[in-house]
Amino acid sequence: MENLLASPKTTFLNLPVSKRDSIVREAVAEFAAQGYQRASINNIVKRLGIAKGSLYQYFENKESLFLYVFESFTQKVKQTVKASVSLERPTDFFLLIKQVLSAGIRFIDEYPDYFQVYMQVVSEHDVPQRDSLIASVRLFSLEYFSPLCEDLQRQGKLRNDISAQMVVFILDATMDRFLRGYARPDLDGGMALAGMQPVQMLGEIDTIIDVLRSGLLAQS
Amino acid sequence: MENLLASPKTTFLNLPVSKRDSIVREAVAEFAAQGYQRASINNIVKRLGIAKGSLYQYFENKESLFLYVFESFTQKVKQTVKASVSLERPTDFFLLIKQVLSAGIRFIDEYPDYFQVYMQVVSEHDVPQRDSLIASVRLFSLEYFSPLCEDLQRQGKLRNDISAQMVVFILDATMDRFLRGYARPDLDGGMALAGMQPVQMLGEIDTIIDVLRSGLLAQS
DNA sequence: TTATAATGTGACCACCTGGTCATAATTATG
DNA sequence: CATAATTATGACCAGGTGGTCACATTATAA
Numbered sequence: 314m315e316n317l318l319a320s321p322k323t324t325f326l327n328l329p330v331s332k333r334d335s336i337v338r339e340a341v342a343e344f345a346a347q348g349y350q351r352a353s354i355n356n357i358v359k360r361l362g363i364a365k366g367s368l369y370q371y372f373e374n375k376e377s378l379f380l381y382v383f384e385s386f387t388q389k390v391k392q393t394v395k396a397s398v399s400l401e402r403p404t405d406f407f408l409l410i411k412q413v414l415s416a417g418i419r420f421i422d423e424y425p426d427y428f429q430v431y432m433q434v435v436s437e438h439d440v441p442q443r444d445s446l447i448a449s450v451r452l453f454s455l456e457y458f459s460p461l462c463e464d465l466q467r468q469g470k471l472r473n474d475i476s477a478q479m480v481v482f483i484l485d486a487t488m489d490r491f492l493r494g495y496a497r498p499d500l501d502g503g504m505a506l507a508g509m510q511p512v513q514m515l516g517e518i519d520t521i522i523d524v525l526r527s528g529l530l531a532q533s
Numbered sequence: 534m535e536n537l538l539a540s541p542k543t544t545f546l547n548l549p550v551s552k553r554d555s556i557v558r559e560a561v562a563e564f565a566a567q568g569y570q571r572a573s574i575n576n577i578v579k580r581l582g583i584a585k586g587s588l589y590q591y592f593e594n595k596e597s598l599f600l601y602v603f604e605s606f607t608q609k610v611k612q613t614v615k616a617s618v619s620l621e622r623p624t625d626f627f628l629l630i631k632q633v634l635s636a637g638i639r640f641i642d643e644y645p646d647y648f649q650v651y652m653q654v655v656s657e658h659d660v661p662q663r664d665s666l667i668a669s670v671r672l673f674s675l676e677y678f679s680p681l682c683e684d685l686q687r688q689g690k691l692r693n694d695i696s697a698q699m700v701v702f703i704l705d706a707t708m709d710r711f712l713r714g715y716a717r718p719d720l721d722g723g724m725a726l727a728g729m730q731p732v733q734m735l736g737e738i739d740t741i742i743d744v745l746r747s748g749l750l751a752q753s
Numbered sequence: 754t755t756a757t758a759a760t761g762t763g764a765c766c767a768c769c770t771g772g773t774c775a776t777a778a779t780t781a782t783g
Numbered sequence: 784c785a786t787a788a789t790t791a792t793g794a795c796c797a798g799g800t801g802g803t804c805a806c807a808t809t810a811t812a813a
Contacts (some may be wrong), residue, residue: 436656490706528748
């Protein structure tokens, strides 16, 4: 899972932490704004006020820098998820979804640029190691929800007349769109999710989950 | 609504139809694959086997060519929608959604590159006239569904405890994700929508609509 | 036929890209 | 101090970009 081996040169590792941080920060900002291919190394070094040659003594090339940035992204994701989701088999399935959604909101609030980088990777075709990058951050979705759904269906707690696959799809679709809309207000379809107060945000999440529950619960 | 004024030069309009078509076709292919900014005029003329100067006698610049392509896209969209959706106030709300989804599927099958161009525009930030382009193709969604939902709520046919805005959001989210997943299999989250037989496709659509109905209908 | 208008062409331009490398400045070591 | 190792630098490179323009080619008209 962690075999991406985004390897900075030792020169980078010898740098003071503040400088390393600022390099990553500006790189993230550039990749967030432009995506991988259009991101400009010239831009990054200009923002940092360092020579281009310096950056190439920290990282092998553009791809290496990008992979390092993305790995740092997956770390933050894991942190946030661990801190927000009560792990292991959850008592209430829909409570879990709520926790995941809340974690997503919190992540976007805290690391908006990182989330933009992720969205760019998803929509860009020719990103190095694109598939494994996306896979590495699919903790939730598919691999996580699928077995849970199948369990619940066996227990008769979830509608049995539709495939677990489809249940996961609908869950994923709603969550995906919700977080995208929050991260990029121009995509939220008039929901005005961005700029919403946290408490109201939770209310919207509750509503969504309520609809999902009504739609997906086993009929009485 | 149609004030985009994507204006080819008269030289382009004097061209034989087949040549005009092939030019648009290759331009669409390039914009679909690369998005607006990364799309290469050099690539397009190379594919067409014409000189770069020629293209610039057909269109003022890259932006003008792109706007022409996009306008041609909106035309095809309107054609498809008109041919697929029984217009005016529909008898069954969820039947309407089914028709819109089917129209989307048909459009993607018939004009996959055009749909990719649209998706690129949505995810790209710096596309000329991006906002109005996106708005010009939002016949359905928002402006269309919102008043319908409000009507249904007044008639007590739709849950009254959630805002019409939220209903539209959930509808839009599901439809959006479904069509995206169909157009780009790598995004469908294991649903394997692409390559699915049309009849099975309709089945999946029915399932989704059934879930939405259960989730959104007025509780008994 | 000749004169005129309309098209087609590709070398060329300024600018940008990721990446290199000889050199300079700095730091660590003896 | 001097020597050696490490790090910083930016001119430079090949290759790409959107766009131009003087010129060649073709079609139209008289």
